[in-house]
Amino acid sequence: MTVFEATCTAPVNIAVVKYWGKRDTSLILPTNSSLSVTLSQDQLHSKTTIRASADFTSDRLWLNGIEESIEKNKRLVACLRETRALRRTQIEDKDPSAPKISNLAIHICSENNFPTAAGLASSASGYACLVYTLSKLFELPLDASDLSIVARQGSGSACRSLFGGFVAWEMGTKEDGSDSKAVQIAPETHWPDLQAMICVVSDEKKGTSSTEGMQLTVKTSALLQHRIKEVVPKRMEDMIAAIHNKDFPKFAELTMQDSNQFHAVCLDTYPPIFYMNDISRAIIRIITEYNKDGVKAAYTFDAGPNAVIYAPKDNMAEIYAILSHYFPNAAFDDSMGLLKETALPSLPKSFDTRISPVFPEGSVKQILHTKADGGPRVLDSATHGLLNSEGLPKRLA
Amino acid sequence: MTVFEATCTAPVNIAVVKYWGKRDTSLILPTNSSLSVTLSQDQLHSKTTIRASADFTSDRLWLNGIEESIEKNKRLVACLRETRALRRTQIEDKDPSAPKISNLAIHICSENNFPTAAGLASSASGYACLVYTLSKLFELPLDASDLSIVARQGSGSACRSLFGGFVAWEMGTKEDGSDSKAVQIAPETHWPDLQAMICVVSDEKKGTSSTEGMQLTVKTSALLQHRIKEVVPKRMEDMIAAIHNKDFPKFAELTMQDSNQFHAVCLDTYPPIFYMNDISRAIIRIITEYNKDGVKAAYTFDAGPNAVIYAPKDNMAEIYAILSHYFPNAAFDDSMGLLKETALPSLPKSFDTRISPVFPEGSVKQILHTKADGGPRVLDSATHGLLNSEGLPKRLA
Known part of the structure; x- marks a missing residue:
């Protein structure tokens, strides 16, 4: 054999x-x-x-x-x-x-x-x-x-x-x-309630590759050194505690702050690196507005314009409803059966829809519903x- | 009386x-x-x-x-x-x-x-x-x-x-x-060669006021403290030396780095503050491309999407030509007589125009040509x- x-x-x-x-x-x-x-x-x-x-x-x-x-x-x-x-x-x-x-x-x-x-x-x-x-x-x-x-x-x-x-x-x-x-x-069995929604965002510009980009940041950003030495060690500890405690508001806050800071050091790079675009920023505004009376969702962005939104299962239908308001007709992968279980809810009463314009069709190409899972x-x-x-x-x- | x-x-x-x-x-x-x-x-x-x-x-x-x-x-x-x-x-x-x-x-x-x-x-x-x-x-x-x-x-x-x-x-x-x-x-008489071009950028969103925004940054950004203590004191010294020496490349590099870092600490604020939009970012890409064989212009952005571009007098017609390529039909205030002295030059041969799409009319509403001047x-x-x-x-x- x-x-x-x-x-x-x-x-x-x-x-x-x-x-x-x-x-x-x-x-x-x-x-x-x-x-x-x-x-x-x-x-x-x-x-x-x-x-x-x-x-x-x-x-x-x-x-x-x-x-x-x-x-x-x-x-x-x-x-x-x-x-x-x-x-x-x-x-x-x-x-x-x-x-x-x-x-x-x-x-x-x-x-x-x-x-x-x-x-x-x-x-x-x-x-x-x-x-x-x-x-x-x-x-x-x-x-x-x-x-x-x-x-x-x-x-x-x-x-x-x-x-x-x-x-x-x-x-x-x-x-x-x-x-x-x-x-x-x-x-994954520790926190089965944690789910995610991915927004695939359209972008005309091909961004800097992460391999290339991160070393330019290491070379030129004064702020990265502070992040490495002073911010991340404490944030890792806090994040691990939030996960152990299934403390979603803390988990969410740390997640958003770290995404923001990652993009901040990209911007502090010379020449600056941008991964988020106006659509990504609108998603941040939407989630910030959604969180105004208590943290219910967390955005995070990697080296590209796509958003990943973490939230407890029960908030997912509402988050999808808000996203479909601003990004009409985005293709939705409902393989988790979100809209089979519940009708599309209306937007939360306190939600101020004026925080962003409604984007043209195709700005968000696809929305995917998924969750924390196994290896x-x-x-x-x-x-x-x-x-x-x-x-x-x-x-x- | x-x-x-x-x-x-x-x-x-x-x-x-x-x-x-x-x-x-x-x-x-x-x-x-x-x-x-x-x-x-x-x-x-x-x-x-x-x-x-x-x-x-x-x-x-x-x-x-x-x-x-x-x-x-x-x-x-x-x-x-x-x-x-x-x-x-x-x-x-x-x-x-x-x-x-x-x-x-x-x-x-x-x-x-x-x-x-x-x-x-x-x-x-x-x-x-x-x-x-x-x-x-x-x-x-x-x-x-x-x-x-x-x-x-x-x-x-x-x-x-x-x-x-x-x-x-x-x-x-x-x-x-x-x-x-x-x-x-x-x-102003020390460096009469230094001129500026202001791009008034269209923006749908009213940004956070600077009064409000800066105190949120003070309160929430870990990176701001590093900027204050470690970055700015040295940058002030270097900038003053660059001005005394009329060293445009150094002046430009420090200007761009400081603008980037200011917007980086805004992004590191929680919730994050954005002042630049996709048009602002395109202007950064345009100036970065223009500078690829030697620094000929510097962008800077305040608490809004408008760009101010500093450059020596002799580069101004070329910069205007590049800007009008990407932002066609932007109103131009030619009170300094830029286009009376010279015909609109063609783009530099090495300039890769593919770095940004051409924007729809109205994306940059106005371009103003001005210079360093008196009190x-x-x-x-x-x-x-x-x-x-x-x-x-x-x-x-």
Whole structure:
């Protein structure tokens, strides 16, 4: 038997304390710790099949049905090198009867169930899925924290997608990065009430890549150093306490403040980096107005104009009603059955609708309803595998 | 003779190191020093006539042809109280033959030669003009720095409009504010080459007032404290050196960095404050692209979406050409004769026009060409006064 295969899915995570800045760009060691919520794979996931076979002549990769070069991607090469080395040292060297999978060429096929163009965090779920699938293929005796150290070297925030629920990426202090890893603060079952709504915002301008942008911030922003040293350590503590206490108003306040501050240090970069646009800012005004008599929702924005709104389950229908008022006819993914359970509620009586104009159709392209949920999953390759009998993608773009 | 009158004009100033935050809100003492350029009164000024008469029964005020309450405006009351007290202690108490003007009721009539709605800094020129005109009416033996202490209590940034050229507002350390005053770093004649172009940007949303906004930043932004303590003191020094050396690239870099950081601390406020919109951000991208092979222009934004672009005289036609490419048919005030001297140049060859879409007509409503210029001026009331023989405005709105 010379063919080995694994198929897995991994989730997207959206940070509530943001990662922005590397102290080591090749090992991907961050300048501050960060914390995220893992979102349900029912709405958003990456799926990867990896097969190792003596019949394969070289490593090959297909992303969303298009073959990509492996050698040119240093970070991908690092993930393959690290996991093969672990297979060798942890298994093959110890047990001579174990198959020498580490010597076989592999075919990797990976897909997202959401459009990459939407600007959602596909590199986090993608690299988490790659490393998780490799660990299953190689049967590595590693826990998710150990694996997160490898995934981190693919894409920093990918390390947090190896756990479900509430996940911290501890920045660590060691030069070799061996203590810069993800840890689970609480599983998804701890706070099942926490849900999320994602607004996919239309933008004419392609923003600065986060890899490039964050190092320009490290180099030029005086405020980033203050954030790193004085703000984030305390905010991490407060956020962990808020999660443990399921204290939504505190969780929300910290989430919004950290999103604001992340975009503030982007603006303090020279030349400045902008990710939010007028639509993003309108969403902030809408949520600020919605929260005026008590915090009921939290916005957060990553390196793009899309908003993620965290809120308790019971507020979701109202939030959707408000969003559809300002962004009429945005496509709504109701896979959680929000409008099956309740009719669209009217806007809260105290809500002052004049805080923003109603935007033209298409300003928000899509609204997705999802929730905090679990980590990577193993699927049966026979049923769910992405490669055909020749080891080529079943679907090409 | 019981009628006394003075008529003066005062300029607008646009800060290159921004004032944002008060340590004392009633005396208007700032949390950091700031520095501005005084712009020419040929394009923008406030004009004020003040008459003191035994015939008047009470103090009255007309702003742009509309009568306003004086008593409700604590800051205006403070300026009147202070200047009358100075008249008394400096003149009337010392010289019994001096007319007791401080006991007379006054009529104040003030106008801007630019629309207040444009969001240009009318409170700075307005209060500078008020206090300067009062000092002439009362014949106060004070220099501009002394007067700036009074004007500061009307509107913080007004203190800088008492000088022409390049003006620092030294924050001071005393509790009574007696050392929180404006000083001239260099007169307008020092750097006659420095010009400015103002883009009046259309905005649907009325922003947070600066008075309200800055104290929310003081209260909630962790980054502001770092700006105050660690960034501004060094930046003031560097800016003063750049002005003394007429080092435009350095002046421009510091100006842009300080504008960015001011808007960054606004964004770090909770809830966040936004003054720039997508049009403002496009102007930043345009200037960043224009500067890619060497710094030729500097943008700065106050508490609103309007851009002020500083640049050497020789770059102005090119900058106007670029702006009119992205903002077609914006009204252009060519009172400096820019297009009389030169035909509209073509865009620089290396300029990548794809960095921003071309905006619809009306996105930038007006472009004004102006320059660094002198301080307040005294006019002849007989010819230029705003009050008629009855002491009422010649023009009402």
